[in-house]
Amino acid sequence: MPHTLRQKIADLVLKGELKPGDRLDEHSLAARFGVSRTPVREAIRQLGASGLIEIRPRRSAVVRSFDRAELSEAFEAMGEIEALCAARAAVRMNEAERLRLRALIATSEDISARTDRSAALEMDFEFHGLLHDGARNWMLKTVAEETRLKITPYSAALFTMESYNADLERPHRQHADIAEAVLAGDAERASTLMREHIAQVLISLQKFFDDTAARSDAPKVKGDNR
Amino acid sequence: MPHTLRQKIADLVLKGELKPGDRLDEHSLAARFGVSRTPVREAIRQLGASGLIEIRPRRSAVVRSFDRAELSEAFEAMGEIEALCAARAAVRMNEAERLRLRALIATSEDISARTDRSAALEMDFEFHGLLHDGARNWMLKTVAEETRLKITPYSAALFTMESYNADLERPHRQHADIAEAVLAGDAERASTLMREHIAQVLISLQKFFDDTAARSDAPKVKGDNR
DNA sequence: CCGGCAAAAATTGTATGCAAAAATTCTTTA
DNA sequence: TAAAGAATTTTTGCATACAATTTTTGCCGG
Numbered sequence: 001m002p003h004t005l006r007q008k009i010a011d012l013v014l015k016g017e018l019k020p021g022d023r024l025d026e027h028s029l030a031a032r033f034g035v036s037r038t039p040v041r042e043a044i045r046q047l048g049a050s051g052l053i054e055i056r057p058r059r060s061a062v063v064r065s066f067d068r069a070e071l072s073e074a075f076e077a078m079g080e081i082e083a084l085c086a087a088r089a090a091v092r093m094n095e096a097e098r099l100r101l102r103a104l105i106a107t108s109e110d111i112s113a114r115t116d117r118s119a120a121l122e123m124d125f126e127f128h129g130l131l132h133d134g135a136r137n138w139m140l141k142t143v144a145e146e147t148r149l150k151i152t153p154y155s156a157a158l159f160t161m162e163s164y165n166a167d168l169e170r171p172h173r174q175h176a177d178i179a180e181a182v183l184a185g186d187a188e189r190a191s192t193l194m195r196e197h198i199a200q201v202l203i204s205l206q207k208f209f210d211d212t213a214a215r216s217d218a219p220k221v222k223g224d225n226r
Numbered sequence: 227m228p229h230t231l232r233q234k235i236a237d238l239v240l241k242g243e244l245k246p247g248d249r250l251d252e253h254s255l256a257a258r259f260g261v262s263r264t265p266v267r268e269a270i271r272q273l274g275a276s277g278l279i280e281i282r283p284r285r286s287a288v289v290r291s292f293d294r295a296e297l298s299e300a301f302e303a304m305g306e307i308e309a310l311c312a313a314r315a316a317v318r319m320n321e322a323e324r325l326r327l328r329a330l331i332a333t334s335e336d337i338s339a340r341t342d343r344s345a346a347l348e349m350d351f352e353f354h355g356l357l358h359d360g361a362r363n364w365m366l367k368t369v370a371e372e373t374r375l376k377i378t379p380y381s382a383a384l385f386t387m388e389s390y391n392a393d394l395e396r397p398h399r400q401h402a403d404i405a406e407a408v409l410a411g412d413a414e415r416a417s418t419l420m421r422e423h424i425a426q427v428l429i430s431l432q433k434f435f436d437d438t439a440a441r442s443d444a445p446k447v448k449g450d451n452r
Numbered sequence: 453c454c455g456g457c458a459a460a461a462a463t464t465g466t467a468t469g470c471a472a473a474a475a476t477t478c479t480t481t482a
Numbered sequence: 483t484a485a486a487g488a489a490t491t492t493t494t495g496c497a498t499a500c501a502a503t504t505t506t507t508g509c510c511g512g
Contacts (some may be wrong), residue, residue, distance in 0.1 A: 015451060025462095025463080026463075026464075027462085027463075027464095035497085036495075036496060036497045036498070037464090037497085038264070038496055038497065038498090039495075039496065041268060041464090041465090042267060042268055042271045042495095045268050045271055045272050045275075046271050046272060046274065046275040048272065048275075049271075049272040049273070049274075049275035049276050050275050051368070057464090057465090058464060058465080058502085058503055058504065059463090059464080059503095059504070059505095060463075060464080060504095060505095064318040067354040070365075073362075073363040073364055073365050073366070074364075074365040076363060076365075076366075077310075077365035077366040077369060078361055078365070080310050080366075081307075081369065084303075084306050119371070136299075137302060137303055138296060138299055138300075139296075139300040139303035139304070139373065139376070140299070140302075140306075141298050141304075142277070143307065143369055143372070143373060146369070146372065147365065147369060150365070150508090179494095198414060223467090226495080251492095251493075252493075252494070253492085253493070253494095261466075261467090262466060262467045262468075263467085263468090263494090264465080264466055264467065264468090265465075265466065265467095267494090267495085268465095283494090284472085284473055284493090284494060284495080285473095285474070285475095285476070285493090285494080286475095286493075286494080288473095388511090
């Protein structure tokens with residue numbers, strides 16, 4: 001996989017090295033990746049257009065941060081979009097994809113039991129990715145992934161932050177239930193379960209913020225004064 | 227409104243001066259807007275991340291073009307997203323917004339009667355924009371507008387292309403019906419009518435392509451050999 | 453001790469130059 | 483004439499330089 005500069009910088013955000021509110025210094029990023037400021041700027045601007053980074057004229061770009069209301073709206077919207085994907089996937093997925101979905105749930109079962117948080121994060125991406133593909137609509141897939149990307153700096157923290165033991169069992173079970181509905185071709189049920197799943201993730205995330213508000217390595221929620 | 231370079235270049239695409247498949251030459255764009263290539267490149271990359279322009283390594287960027295299948299999927303996805311906005315707007319719009327919606331339909335009535343195509347295009351944007359705002363969800367609004375942006379090079383052609391008399395009456399009537407449902411607070415009906423409206427626009431657009439396939443000033447549909 | 457102000461440092465925005473790749477034109481040959 | 487290939491021009495990608503602005507630092511008075 002040819003890791004572009006854009007992807008490398010995005011990874012700093014997605015892997016949690018840069019957290020919401022953190023500044024992106026063009027000079028140091030250029031030095032870090034062994035290029036000049038020009039390509040770094042281009043990459044940052046692209047990530048700005050994708051909504052992962054906030055571009056402020058004449059000021060340093062920062063990792064985009066949301067306040068609680070914005071985060072809640074983002075999850076509500078994502079719930080609807082993922083529900084659309086799930087409903088379509090239930091009807092349109094082909095046999096090979098259904099097999100992969102089944103296999104993924106089995107693997108995920110194991111990961112959840114071992115409480116392997118970093119593998120669980122990977123699985124989460126793959127699970128939703130399968131449904132995005134299964135929906136057989138490139139625009140829906142694009143929209144779903146763009147939306148997911150924007151909230152990832154927050155949702156990934158649940159899995160990656162040290163010494164915070166997020167519950168892996170419940171999301172796994174919800175994934176399994178959604179998969180079951182999809183495999184049964186029950187679009188209605190798949191979309192309902194998906195909406196509930198995303199809503200539940202938001203609740204877990206809000207609880208996470210309440211629990212970790214005092215920690216300096218937690219992602220910053222705009223408007224939370226601590 | 228400070229028109230940024232990004233917006234200026236986007237306008238070339240949205241107003242139809244640059245059509246899908248057309249190349250964007252950095253040097254001539256720089257000369258045209260009286261700046262150097264550097265800011266032009268940054269703007270182009272941003273528009274690439276927004277999906278309006280296709281960035282190809284070491285090759286000129288081009289206005290993004292879709293084939294018929296892609297266009298159809300894009301409209302299907304947009305139909306669902308706009309339907310979500312309409313449903314929420316029906317429930318959440320405040321009184322001031324409802325008044326503006328009513329007023330906009332009245333103005334639009336007049337424009338449709340006068341067959342003022344360029345004003346009709348403006349109205350179309352404003353109508354959907356009101357519903358995006360009315361949905362009271364910034365992520366849904368963002369998603370809806372990002373989606374709309376991507377297909378605009380095609381849908382705008384219906385309104386802007388010389389000597390093609392698109393039917394303005396039907397879309398106006400559909401807008402009016404949707405507005406009525408929204409104002410009545412009928413989310414279910416608003417979303418159903420919205421889906422039908424978008425589906426109808428796709429049909430008109432496909433007919434438009436069939437009718438104008440031979441014209442060199444028509445937007446290019448990928449895969450259509452002419 | 454701290455708030456305000458000036459100087460210094462750091463950082464962004466843009467222009468410019470050059471190497472590398474791609475597109476175009478021109479030439480040669482079958 | 484058409485195809486192939488070489489030479490030329492165009493165009494992109496990146497580094498670098500510098501002006502403009504912001505941020506930080508250091509200093510002073512209250």
